[in-house]
Amino acid sequence: MAEPRELILKLGQKITDRIGVKVTENDPEYWGLASVVTDEMAEVALAMKVRVPVTAAEVAKKCKKSVERTEELLEEMSVIGVIEYNWENEDHHKQYVLPMFVPGCAEFMVMNKEQVEEHTEIADFFEQMARLPLEKVTPMVPLGGAGIGMHVIPVEKAIPANQQSASVEHISHWLNKYDKYSVGACSCRRQQRIRGEGTGDLEDDLCIGVGDMADYCVETGKGRYIDYDEVMEILQRAEDNGYVHQITNIDGEDKIFAICNCAVGVCNALRTSQLFNTPNMSRSAYRASVEPEKCVACGRCVEYCPAGAAKLGQKLCTKDGGHITYPQQELPDTTKWGPEKWNPNYRDDNQINCYDTGTAPCKTACPAHLPVQGYIKMASQGRYLDALKLIKTENPFPAVCGAICNRRCEDACTRGTIDQAVAIDEIKKFIAEQELHAEKRYIPPMLNYSGKPFEEKVAVIGAGPAGMSAAFYLKKMGYPVTVFEKEKRPGGMLMNGIPSFRLEKDVINAEIDVLREMGVEFKCGVEVGEDITIAQLREQGYKAFYIAIGAQGGRMTGVPGEDAVGVETGVDFLRCVNLNEEGVKLSGKTVVIGGGNVAVDVARTALRTGSSDVSMFCLESRDIMPAADDEVAEAEEEGIVVNNSWGPKEILTENGKVTAVVFKKCISVLDENKRFSPKYDEEELLTVSCDQVLLSIGQSIKWGALLEGTKVEFNPNGTLKADPVTYQTAEPDIFTGGDNYTGPRFAIDAIAAGKEGCVSIHRFVHEGQSLTLGRNRRQFIELDKDNIKVETFDNAKRQVPGHKAGDAKHTFRDLRSTFTEEQVQKEANRCLGCGATVVDPNKCIGCGICTTKCEFDAIHLSRDLPDASRMVKSEDKLKAIFPYMLKREIKIKFKGRKK
Structure with a gap:
């Protein structure tokens, strides 16, 4: 083993964020630099003070090199990422800065894409340097982060106008402060991609540099210039995708150098509040709270909450007249804190949707977990198109399901314990009639992190409910999707296995037309395995396959x-x-x-x-x-x-x-x-x-020659073997779902499987993404219907749809009518509204993303923690930490004596 390089050891020691650590060749401070920094570069860097701007001439004098050579080395290190520079002085001359590791050169080194892909250890270096310095100090950090790392800044429109706020809490304040902006790929996403721990949140132009940092990023190839309008587009797209705005927090209240749009599954900064259970490091001055009477447990806020602070619960009284109380995350304010208090599984635990006490049975029982209370409430308000949009977050075929669903939601409905279940399916059927009128159809817009379509082609084989559901969600994400169907028309068993008196063909066609308008390509009359093979499709550029041919025999x-x-x-x-x-x-x-x-x-x-x-x-x-x-x-x-x-x-x-x-x-x-x-x-x-x-x-299942030449395995009953979470088969690029995986079930089961197939395929076609890490497992628990007390409710009887004129047994037409608008209103008011979101204030980081997802004005931010607005310089961090640390120690000792 080669002898450690002393100059690299000294440089690592000089700029480490870890207090009291003697750097050795086994530490990331050493090996993270050693692969790309030469000894001559280290000599130059060692002639600088950390975070003190100096000119090349000033450095040259100390390192005993010519100004020309010194400047050449400084520029090389700037491209590597070890050095940054600025022009923050009276005559605007160029100055070089030796930053700390994080945020600083560890991050900048990952921003050099070619470099980190060649020296992959740099990704591990960044991950460790964003974690190790915080393991001991994080519990001692006061609100505001004490000038360490990054700081959550709320979605601006989520800040209530009637509440006092500080200028630093507004993105507009920081954007107006600077006149230059750049954007580059997220280093955290890149780091996790290289480490094979991506969670489907892909690197792209999401991190915004401001002021001199914008110039630095552009000049060193780490970004490109953008104007104010593009900044706003990026910020809006980030909010739409559920990403958290964060600003750098090492320069006090007068300066930042970047605005990041962070995904919790990969973000090193957000990890502090998740892994260590110490939200002081990153939370904003705000916390979210829910108005239960307005909340309908649709679960959108829960799905997007980056901290796992919002979960579904229930709002009905228990039999003793009380309310369910929900646990809150323990905080280190008055408690000794160590690894036993951490949560290394935070990425998966954040995807838990529901408290153990349970939530609305309708959402729980539905295989696709539709936001039932939500669309019922919208229907009661006459917001039918909004209701259709909400349904389509989980089910692209509401009209089909309105006709043929087996109504597990109604079987589970709490109202059924009083008299009769709410006619959920009939309400959905009424809402879904929007699809039958071309001028009223909802065509979902493409939504992904970049705002641009993906290039990776996906083939869906089988145009039944599972296949078309996968195609719908893949296309919604921006993928070029082709559906291959051996019959002359799409629809699968919906078209060919269900008689028209139960499901009219124009209903199916109307919802398939939505997919066509979205851009899904259908190739009918093509049997994969006979007319074309999977191998040939691979040659045509298809990167993944979703097998959903159903059980058609x-x-x-x-x-x-x-x-x-x-x-x-x-x-x-x-x-x-x-x-x-x-x-x-x-x-x-x-x-x-x-x-x-x-x-x-x-x-x-x-x-x-x-x-x-x-x-x-x-x-x-x-x-x-x-x-x-x-x-x-x-x-x-x-x-x-x-x-x-x-x-x-x-x-x-x-x-x-x-x-x-x-x-x-x-x-x-x-x-x-x-x-x-x-x-x-x-x-x-x-x-x-x-x-x-x-x-x-x-x-x-009639497999024909579809899977010949592949490694796909079969169960004894002829269904495909696949992972129960990811739906991936033994052939890595082949996924499956629906009846050819589960055996014959219902359309709604296939629809749910199609959406999960989309999640897996999205992750699979991009390198470095885990199919399981940080994945929402879509597990819900039903509330205890034996321990509820319903004191007031609309005592109207369940509405019954009418029938069209005709002799049922002699016609193939569906003679079942839908509700009238008056019936919809009456039936919707019968809903007891069992479920509601509950926010754990100790886990909430105040990002405000939840407020952007709520269609019912049920969740809001309040400025409960004004001290969290305080931003201090990194050099002053101990001045901020020590007083808080002493107070905390006193509280812990007092608490111990009291016990």
Whole structure:
């Protein structure tokens, strides 16, 4: 091992931020410099004082070099990032500055992209120098940060006009103070990308230099000049993406050199309040609080809160008449603080959405976790387009779901414990009717960190709900997305597996048109694996694939006679009818085998295609029959007979054509472990004559040659193996979701999977991004409905939508009406408003991002911590720290004695 270089050791010691540390060759102060700083450079730097501006001539005199050579070395070190410069003097001559490591040369060295990509240890150097100096001192830092590092500055429009504020709390104050601006890539994002710990927040032109720093960044290749208008565009885009504004905090109240737009998952400065649980280092003078009576638990503030301070809770009284109390983060003000108080998992813990006490059951039960209370409240206010926008944050197909959703939100609704659940789906269906009118459609704008489209092409294979959901969110982020569909039209099982009397084709087409208007490209009639392969698509530049072909095949029973003419799977039957409603004709008696929602659709469709008599037979008893109660009731209203607890034994034939089905009595469906294992009474038989048999006992996946030549693995049931969080398969660039991953489920399950697929693909196609780190796991807990007391509520009865005129069993048109506007208002007022956001004031850093996401004016900032506005020079940090440190020590001792 080479001997340590003494000059580099001395330089590292000179500019370290760590007090009382003797730098060795094992420390980042040494190895962070050693790879790019020569001994001659170190000689020049050692002739300078930290943070004291000097000219090249003054340095040359001390380091005993010529002015020309000294200036040459200073310029080289400026490009490297070890030196900065300014013109802050009376005659505006150039001065060189040896900064501290952080914020300073460790950060500037990472801003040199080519350098840090060649010497990746510089990324580790920056990460450690932004952390190690703070491990001991952070608990002793008073509000305002004591001139160390960075300082959160609130979103300006979040500062209440009626509250006193300091000029330093306004971005406009700092922008008006300077007349030059530059922008460059975020060094924290770059550092984490190189370290493989990116959280999907990508490096780009997000960090704004002001004044002389703007000149320094441009002249050393670390940024470009921008004007005031572009500064404002960047700041607005940062707020839209949930990034926190921070200003440098080492030069007192009269000077900053940068405004950063920080993402908590990668930001070294914000990490102080998250990792060490010491928010004094970074918080602003403000804290957020919620007005529960206005809050609707939509969760937007929770999703964007960078500190994990906002979480969903509930606002109903408990049975004893009290309110739930929520825990608050412990602070170091009066407590000894060390690693046992830190939170190394802060990036993941910040993504916890909900307190253990739970929140609104409707949001919890929905697989896509729609902001149900939110869009119901907007509907009650007549804000239908706003409600549609809110729904589309989680579900791009509200009209489709309004027609076919299995309404788990309603099953869980707290109002159902009083009388009847709120008709959530009917309200959503009314809101979603906006989509059916082209002039009222909501076309989501592209939203990403840069404001520019991405170049990485993504292929979605399968145009069902999972695939189109992934395409929707990918396109919304700015990706060029192509959807490949082997059928002649997009829609998947929505188009080909659900009859029109339940889901009209114009409803599906209207929502698909939104994707087209967004710029999603559909290539229909193209079967990947046959017409083109994944390998060929890779050659065309596609960087990732989302496999969502669904479960489009039927299943056979395995009983004798099922190969007879007149026996068909229900899935194939529905597909034929959906492709040509007038062309499929049945006659005589039809037996449908199966008890799920698809079986009900098959039976009702058989009736509409001419069958004179339709009966259903299923293994399950009526109480555990998987089909929805309302759908079974509609089938029975149309004359379809449902026969429970029967399973097929044999299909009788004559001349190769079906004549009857022999059923045997099913006495149980599940075994003691709740696994499917039907048992029969073979002595109790029933023979049912018929002209056709439609098998609807499950679905299968037709893979064809799609995945040939890939490393993708399959489960025994034919579904794909994939990571349950990221949906990534054994082939790294192939992701999946929907029925071909889970087995047959509902459209809303597929939609939720599509959005998660988008999250993974976004991270995957950019190097250095973790698929899991800092990822919102979308886990919610239902409030305890057995421990609530609802004292007042609108006692109106649940509204019931009307029906259009017509004979239901003889038409493929959907005769179900939507609510009238009056019904929507009445039904929306029945909502109990169970959930609300709760803010932990000890975790809140006062950035104000939450206020920009709330559509209900329910969350606000208040200036609770005016001392946090105080900014001091780094040289004076001990003057600020010592008084606070002494007071804290006294409090800790007093607290100990009291115990």
